[in-house]
Amino acid sequence: MFIDELDRFGAEDVQLCYQCGDCSTVCPHADEVYKFPRKSMRLLQMGLEQKLETTLEPWLCYYCGQCSEQCPRDADPGETMMSLRRWLISRYDFTGISRMFFKSRITEVLAIIAVALLTGAFLIYYGLSGGSISIYDGEGAFLPSTFIHRFDLTIGAILLVFLVLNAIHMWYLVMIKGTPFNVPWWLYLKELYQLPWHFFTQKRYADCEKKREHKVYMPWLLHLGLMLGYVTMLLLVMVFIEQLQAGPAILWRVHIFGYLASVGLIAGTIYFIRSRFKKHYIQYKKSHGTDWVFVTLLFIIVVTGIAQHVFHRTGLYEPANITYVIHLMSVVPWLLRMPFSKWAHLIYRPLAMYFSAVRREALMRQVSILNSYPVVVK
Amino acid sequence: MRTGVFFCQTGDNRNLNIDAIAKYSANLPDVETVQILRLKPLPDLVFLREQIITHKLGRIVIAGDIPGYYKPVFTRAMAMAGGDTDEIHLASFQEHGAKGENAMDRAKAIVACATMGVPFPLAAIPGGNPVNHATLIIGGGIAGIQSALEIANAGKQVFLVEQTGTIGGHMAMFDKTFPTLDCAACILTPKMVSVGQHEMIRLLTRSKVVAVSGKPGSYRVKIRQSARFVDINACVACNQCAEVCPVRVKSEFDAGISLRKAIYIPFPQAVPNAYLVDEKSCSYILSEGKKCGVCVKKCPKECINLNEKDHITDIEVGNIILATGYELLDVSPIEQYGYGTFPNVLTSIEFERLTNASGTTGGRIVTKTKQFNRKLNKDEWVFSPEGVPPRSVALIHCVGSRNKKYNAYCSRVCCMYSLKFAHLIKEKVPNANVYEFYIDMRAFGKGYEEFAERIKQEGTFVVRGHSASVTMVDGQMAVRGEDIFNDRLVEFKVDIIVLAVGLIPSPGTEELSRMLGIQRDTDGWFSELDYNGSPTDTDRGGIFVAGMCQAPKDIPDTVAQASAVAAGVLGSLTSGKGIGHMSSVTLSEIEARAKTIHTI
Numbered sequence: 001m002f003i004d005e006l007d008r009f010g011a012e013d014v015q016l017c018y019q020c021g022d023c024s025t026v027c028p029h030a031d032e033v034y035k036f037p038r039k040s041m042r043l044l045q046m047g048l049e050q051k052l053e054t055t056l057e058p059w060l061c062y063y064c065g066q067c068s069e070q071c072p073r074d075a076d077p078g079e080t081m082m083s084l085r086r087w088l089i090s091r092y093d094f095t096g097i098s099r100m101f102f103k104s105r106i107t108e109v110l111a112i113i114a115v116a117l118l119t120g121a122f123l124i125y126y127g128l129s130g131g132s133i134s135i136y137d138g139e140g141a142f143l144p145s146t147f148i149h150r151f152d153l154t155i156g157a158i159l160l161v162f163l164v165l166n167a168i169h170m171w172y173l174v175m176i177k178g179t180p181f182n183v184p185w186w187l188y189l190k191e192l193y194q195l196p197w198h199f200f201t202q203k204r205y206a207d208c209e210k211k212r213e214h215k216v217y218m219p220w221l222l223h224l225g226l227m228l229g230y231v232t233m234l235l236l237v238m239v240f241i242e243q244l245q246a247g248p249a250i251l252w253r254v255h256i257f258g259y260l261a262s263v264g265l266i267a268g269t270i271y272f273i274r275s276r277f278k279k280h281y282i283q284y285k286k287s288h289g290t291d292w293v294f295v296t297l298l299f300i301i302v303v304t305g306i307a308q309h310v311f312h313r314t315g316l317y318e319p320a321n322i323t324y325v326i327h328l329m330s331v332v333p334w335l336l337r338m339p340f341s342k343w344a345h346l347i348y349r350p351l352a353m354y355f356s357a358v359r360r361e362a363l364m365r366q367v368s369i370l371n372s373y374p375v376v377v378k
Numbered sequence: 379m380r381t382g383v384f385f386c387q388t389g390d391n392r393n394l395n396i397d398a399i400a401k402y403s404a405n406l407p408d409v410e411t412v413q414i415l416r417l418k419p420l421p422d423l424v425f426l427r428e429q430i431i432t433h434k435l436g437r438i439v440i441a442g443d444i445p446g447y448y449k450p451v452f453t454r455a456m457a458m459a460g461g462d463t464d465e466i467h468l469a470s471f472q473e474h475g476a477k478g479e480n481a482m483d484r485a486k487a488i489v490a491c492a493t494m495g496v497p498f499p500l501a502a503i504p505g506g507n508p509v510n511h512a513t514l515i516i517g518g519g520i521a522g523i524q525s526a527l528e529i530a531n532a533g534k535q536v537f538l539v540e541q542t543g544t545i546g547g548h549m550a551m552f553d554k555t556f557p558t559l560d561c562a563a564c565i566l567t568p569k570m571v572s573v574g575q576h577e578m579i580r581l582l583t584r585s586k587v588v589a590v591s592g593k594p595g596s597y598r599v600k601i602r603q604s605a606r607f608v609d610i611n612a613c614v615a616c617n618q619c620a621e622v623c624p625v626r627v628k629s630e631f632d633a634g635i636s637l638r639k640a641i642y643i644p645f646p647q648a649v650p651n652a653y654l655v656d657e658k659s660c661s662y663i664l665s666e667g668k669k670c671g672v673c674v675k676k677c678p679k680e681c682i683n684l685n686e687k688d689h690i691t692d693i694e695v696g697n698i699i700l701a702t703g704y705e706l707l708d709v710s711p712i713e714q715y716g717y718g719t720f721p722n723v724l725t726s727i728e729f730e731r732l733t734n735a736s737g738t739t740g741g742r743i744v745t746k747t748k749q750f751n752r753k754l755n756k757d758e759w760v761f762s763p764e765g766v767p768p769r770s771v772a773l774i775h776c777v778g779s780r781n782k783k784y785n786a787y788c789s790r791v792c793c794m795y796s797l798k799f800a801h802l803i804k805e806k807v808p809n810a811n812v813y814e815f816y817i818d819m820r821a822f823g824k825g826y827e828e829f830a831e832r833i834k835q836e837g838t839f840v841v842r843g844h845s846a847s848v849t850m851v852d853g854q855m856a857v858r859g860e861d862i863f864n865d866r867l868v869e870f871k872v873d874i875i876v877l878a879v880g881l882i883p884s885p886g887t888e889e890l891s892r893m894l895g896i897q898r899d900t901d902g903w904f905s906e907l908d909y910n911g912s913p914t915d916t917d918r919g920g921i922f923v924a925g926m927c928q929a930p931k932d933i934p935d936t937v938a939q940a941s942a943v944a945a946g947v948l949g950s951l952t953s954g955k956g957i958g959h960m961s962s963v964t965l966s967e968i969e970a971r972a973k974t975i976h977t978i
């Protein structure tokens with residue numbers, strides 16, 4: 001049954017819900033058009049899979065946990081929304097890989113190891129055939145930066161293809177299958193600003209704070225730091241890799257971004273790991289297996305990344321090259337895993353925000369069109 | 379007959395060792411096979427049929443806490459195997475009270491009876507002790523009153539022990555009762571008066587049971603009667619003492635929404651109809667006679683004696699009836715409704731007093747007004763008859779009930795009294811908007827569903843959806859909720875919020891259960907012997923439960939149960955067989971009895 005399937009994505013207590021609506025009442029993001037989490041709980045209980053895959057509500061939830069704290073039945077609506085997000089990612093993904101990963105951690109780990117080994121083999125083969133392990137950059141280098149640049153771009157292109165196809169699938173499910181009325185094309189243009197706006201501010205995440213009355217909303221700040229660090233790193237690696245690799249002198253105008261991004265990534269990761277261990281917020285009470293894979297990989301990436309940077313700058317070229325290979329061996333599976341993992345929310349969330357705004361506008365127009373027709377009785 | 383015993387036990391039973399019981403049952407005569415099934419959710423039909431055929435079973439015993447749940451599968455298996463489906467016997471641990479100290483022996487006896495096809499109650503009859511004809515009733519609410527009158531009218535002596543200054547309990551606080559909207563006092567007051575005047579009833583108010591000894595049929599009970607400080611027989615309730623008393627404290631009878639003096643009468647129709655002094659607030663008593671004492675001088679009947687002492691009474695009775703009722707859950711931890719923060723958030727019992735014609739506002743439904751308290755030097759919110767009526771009221775169901783954080787159980791009366799409140803508000807403040815937030819409407823009794831429908835017709839907005847958020851917006855409270863049937867999130871501005879607070883056993887329940895050796899269930903209510911078969915007995919012989927103290931129930935059910943208890947008591951007095959202690963019957967006695975019945 002569908003509800004049992006969702007169980008494997010983490011939603012274990014949906015059956016307990018008796019539809020009181022307390023959760024929707026306290027949710028800071030629920031509004032007239034998008035009412036959740038109660039409604040999502042209901043759809044789940046009724047097994048309306050086809051309907052659920054067209055909903056945007058799971059993406060509008062940022063898991064502040066207030067609903068789960070309030071729930072009189074301990075049905076954990078917050079965790080259900082989280083699980084629905086995992087499930088939606090697997091739904092948007094047309095390859096079915098994501099589904100496999102979410103359901104079996106072993107498959108995921110094996111796939112990651114396989115990709116890592118392939119990457120490693122390829123890099124070592126390439127490095128040894130043209131260069132020397134004791135040269136880091138320039139003539140005869142083990143992994144010359146021009147090669148790395150091309151390599152990165154290839155990986156980036158693969159990543160992009162998956163992401164774009166998945167995003168189109170999402171658009172189809174949400175805006176075509178799930179929207180029973182016409183959406184004029186110019187609404188897409190009008191609301192386009194939503195995409196960068198939500199991507200870079202995570203404003204809605206900050207809204208959770210309003211109800212909680214924290215002075216500085218740490219989770220939001222750290223989440224923002226983590227996300228900006230991640231994007232900066234991605235940009236540096238994809239576009240500025242040649243400057244980044246040059247050395248051994250430190251090129252401040254490029255490297256400063258690298259350092260800042262690292263700080264953001266490390267601080268964010270440590271905070272979220274700590275929360276998962278301490279479980280002091282309700283949303284960290286349960287961790288899905290895939291969350292841990294993500295965190296471990298990220299840890300390896302950060303450590304080897306910093307190490308190879310330090311080795312390079314201090315003239316230890318051989319260790320620098322070796323750590324660099326390990327670094328890339330973890331970066332590649334990590335990047336390729338992104339469209340199939342929870343990290344795809346980086347893309348889906350702003351998209352969902354955008355689509356939800358378009359859909360809301362279209363709905364309002366619909367209502368006003370309906371209202372503007374005179375009711376002719378005879 | 380070849381018998382198979384199947385244990386179907388869901389979850390862990392508190393103190394039953396199923397393996398040991400299974401071993402015991404394997405040695406019973408005719409038992410061919412004993413199996414412990416831990417199958418979820420139901421045992422496998424095909425497997426059962428095979429078992430019946432291979433062991434050539436003629437009789438099946440299903441043992442467990444709720445064996446009835448599994449009976450259909452076994453019946454089908456038996457039918458498929460071509461056996462006699464009448465030969466499926468249930469050994470229900472829960473129903474026959476296998477709990478407490480000798481749970482194991484009881485469980486074994488239950489299985490033994492079932493394997494012989496003998497109904498357990500037939501075999502487990504406790505031996506009779508001679509019965510003292512007097513009866514003790516603890517708790518003078520409607521339950522205690524009803525039982526007392528039934529027994530006393532049959533000509534038997536009753537001691538009615540009530541801890542407060544008057545009998546009547548919660549029902550005396552109500553204006554109208556659902557679903558008939560009868561006047562509560564019109565039903566209750568005559569009964570209270572009869573109790574007060576009955577020659578066979580000895581009423582002990584301000585009293586508590588402090589010790590119990592003896593055995594079924596002859597319990598010796600020690601009762602501590604706190605000093606009343608006013609002579610019941612001389613007092614004429616003229617109120618002159620209260621007029622001069624300088625002390626003001628919150629009135630318990632008015633659920634704290636009005637003030638009373640230190641010398642007071644709970645309400646004008648109180649029985650006994652005499653004043654009393656609250657030793658916890660009287661200046662004279664608190665200062666050990668150094669201060670005040672004005673009421674003593676004022677009393678025209680000279681019936682006040684502020685130096686009176688508590689006294690202890692020893693009585694001997696044959697039966698004891700527990701009728702200690704309930705109280706309301708403390709709502710202050712349930713912060714989301716703003717009780718204690720916003721002045722006009724009321725508990726149900728506070729509203730009940732507000733709307734009562736004999737209450738502090740004369741039954742007018744008004745919001746609180748600000749008043750300066752000179753003593754404390756700050757503003758206070760109080761009800762006054764000049765208050766403004768509310769423009770809108772929200773009623774919120776299930777506050778602390780059906781909630782895993784507070785009471786997991788349903789309090790059973792709140793849906794109905796909330797509907798009653800909606801009606802009373804509509805009646806008294808016709809243009810007020812009333813919003814009723816509910817999760818499930820539990821209108822289960824005769825005429826209740828019709829009552830619920832009627833309230834909807836009267837224009838109350840009955841919102842399917844609970845609320846969990848009350849905030850203050852521009853000086854008015856805003857209740858947020860989800861209107862599930864209309865698929866809307868709603869926010870209503872309201873002036874009064876009434877919380878349907880969950881009910882819990884009254885505070886003395888635990889102490890009494892220890893004193894009398896009565897079990898309590900997981901929620902704290904007194905356990906009956908068997909919920910279906912003997913809902914008023916306990917497993918101590920000669921001790922009965924009536925009314926709310928057994929489980930939440932409304933007045934009709936309380937009264938019915940109280941009368942049933944009286945029948946049980948009178949039966950023990952007139953049958954001549956005497957009464958025994960259910961738990962005093964030993965396993966071998968039951969076995970032996972079952973065998974004789976079996977062979978007949």
Ligand SMILES: Cc1cc2nc3c(=O)[nH]c(=O)nc-3n(C[C@H](O)[C@H](O)[C@H](O)COP(=O)(O)OP(=O)(O)OC[C@H]3O[C@@H](n4cnc5c(N)ncnc54)[C@H](O)[C@@H]3O)c2cc1C
Nearest residue numbers: 517519520521541547548555556703704886925926932933
């Ligand atoms: C707000 C509200 C409104 C309600 N409205 C209705 C209605 O309209 N219709 C309806 O049918 N039902 C209604 N009910 C339910 C009704 O109150 C109960 O069914 C009924 O009062 C139960 O009576 P009782 O005698 O069992 O308990 P109680 O009325 O609680 O009486 C118990 C008595 O025992 C005394 N006592 C307690 N402990 C001890 C002790 N240790 N020693 C000595 N004495 C003790 C108490 O002082 C009290 O006098 C309502 C309940 C509430 C909360």
Ligand code: SF4
Nearest residue numbers: 017018020021023071
């Ligand atoms: S609060 Fe809990 S029980 Fe109520 S609707 Fe939400 S999930 Fe269901």
Ligand code: SF4
Nearest residue numbers: 776779788789792793
């Ligand atoms: S009676 Fe109604 S309001 Fe009270 S606990 Fe039960 S369901 Fe909730």
